Amino acid sequence: MSLLRHGLQALPLCLCVLVLTCAMAHTSAEDLSPKTDPEESSWGLGRLKGLMEPMVTRTRERWQWFWSPGTFRGFMKTYYEDHLKDLGPRTQAWLISSKDSFLNKTRSLCPRLLCKDSAQD
Numbered sequence: 001m002s003l004l005r006h007g008l009q010a011l012p013l014c015l016c017v018l019v020l021t022c023a024m025a026h027t028s029a030e031d032l033s034p035k036t037d038p039e040e041s042s043w044g045l046g047r048l049k050g051l052m053e054p055m056v057t058r059t060r061e062r063w064q065w066f067w068s069p070g071t072f073r074g075f076m077k078t079y080y081e082d083h084l085k086d087l088g089p090r091t092q093a094w095l096i097s098s099k100d101s102f103l104n105k106t107r108s109l110c111p112r113l114l115c116k117d118s119a120q121d
Helices: 002-025 045-067 070-084 087-109
Strands: none
Touching: 045 070
């Protein structure tokens, strides 16, 4: 059982090593030699910008509908109605119950001689 558990824990590491080995096997010696110009290197700023710009543009276009005034206003209206509409009365009820709970705890800690009820006299 212990051997099985350790084998399952080592599985992700073995998979990672396998992927790295395959990736290194497909690279040529030219890819491993350092480039002098950062723009010529395979991960230069120009290449990185070229990869990121279309992705950012697609994401912006996909979410454009959400940021339109009608959709965002509808979302905020629904959120207000679901969560904030009765916030005032809920807050007041919570404050009253918290105050009552605090007073009850304080009275239970108070010695009987100091905190006599006036009804007991």
